[in-house]
Amino acid sequence: MKYFISQHQHKGEKIMNALREEGWVYRKIEPDIALFDHNVNLSNPSEGRLIVKEYINQGSTIITYPHGATGSWWEDSNSHSAYNTIFADLVIGEGHKHVAEIIQPELDHYTIGWSYCPLKEFKKTQVKKILFAPIHASARTNALREEAIDINTRVYNALIPLSRDYNITVRHLNPLNTIGLRYNSRINFKAGIPDGSYNDIDNADLVIAEGTYMYLSVARGKPTIGMNQHIPIRPNHKLIEYKVNNWDKYGEYMAYPIDFDDGDLSDLIQKASKEEQIEWKKLFIGDEMNNRYLSDLLKDLRKKHLS
Numbered sequence: 001m002k003y004f005i006s007q008h009q010h011k012g013e014k015i016m017n018a019l020r021e022e023g024w025v026y027r028k029i030e031p032d033i034a035l036f037d038h039n040v041n042l043s044n045p046s047e048g049r050l051i052v053k054e055y056i057n058q059g060s061t062i063i064t065y066p067h068g069a070t071g072s073w074w075e076d077s078n079s080h081s082a083y084n085t086i087f088a089d090l091v092i093g094e095g096h097k098h099v100a101e102i103i104q105p106e107l108d109h110y111t112i113g114w115s116y117c118p119l120k121e122f123k124k125t126q127v128k129k130i131l132f133a134p135i136h137a138s139a140r141t142n143a144l145r146e147e148a149i150d151i152n153t154r155v156y157n158a159l160i161p162l163s164r165d166y167n168i169t170v171r172h173l174n175p176l177n178t179i180g181l182r183y184n185s186r187i188n189f190k191a192g193i194p195d196g197s198y199n200d201i202d203n204a205d206l207v208i209a210e211g212t213y214m215y216l217s218v219a220r221g222k223p224t225i226g227m228n229q230h231i232p233i234r235p236n237h238k239l240i241e242y243k244v245n246n247w248d249k250y251g252e253y254m255a256y257p258i259d260f261d262d263g264d265l266s267d268l269i270q271k272a273s274k275e276e277q278i279e280w281k282k283l284f285i286g287d288e289m290n291n292r293y294l295s296d297l298l299k300d301l302r303k304k305h306l307s
Contacts, residue, residue: 063088132171160187218277223269
């Protein structure tokens with residue numbers, strides 16, 4: 001079988017490696033399966049990506065794979081409407097599948113498991129080292145939505161007094177002033193890169209984050225505190241007109257159960273260090289991706305498309 005995959009950062013690497021190990025051959029011309037992390041055309045939202053159309057014309061079966069660990073929440077908007085070119089959608093876990101069926105009921109969604117890192121079991125921890133990963137802004141423009149700047153600032157301000165009791169590191173992808181932070185000599189700072197690395201997570205006792213980095217922390221078995229889990233998600237572009245349509249149907253379902261705004265930060269640290277969020281992890285992390293299962297699934301989807 002021949003496949004093509006449009007890479008988004010490192011997100012499709014494990015899928016690509018899995019198919020190679022199962023004997024698939026990478027081809028840019030006329031592949032059986034063409035995998036894309038999304039089909040959004042920001043320049044013309046009423047149409048899909050031009051590269052997707054190219055592969056449709058080549059007779060390929062078009063399938064989307066996870067753009068990130070948080071699922072394709074951005075599809076829940078009238079700003080994006082070009083779904084009819086996608087044959088099937090791959091998601092991480094059963095929780096993602098439930099949300100995807102609400103957002104895109106016209107598509108068939110299939111769970112493939114977790115592929116971003118090896119899974120580790122949760123262990124109760126005496127917290128000494130806290131890693132704070134503030135919500136990152138656009139890599140190109142450093143633009144960041146107001147509610148993300150607000151939560152970054154509030155978490156940071158709550159952490160500073162705790163630096164007497166904990167070793168606190170801030171892992172940031174943008175200049176501090178663009179994401180609502182400022183330098184403080186009592187805090188350690190580390191410039192990160194969006195490469196999927198989880199070494200900083202492994203070196204911490206507890207992580208405060210949102211998005212894919214929060215999911216990575218849970219997957220690595222770390223006590224975790226989420227951020228902005230109870231408000232609608234938005235992108236950092238087109239903020240005025242952007243609105244999610246069905247947040248009331250899935251927002252609380254997908255929210256990580258321990259959120260910064262749930263109470264006093266010291267109390268949340270103790271709670272997170274002792275209580276694993278088992279059901280959430282089962283739904284939104286699940287089991288590690290199985291190479292053979294993925295290969296067989298894509299072969300079956302190809303047959304179904306041709307029939």
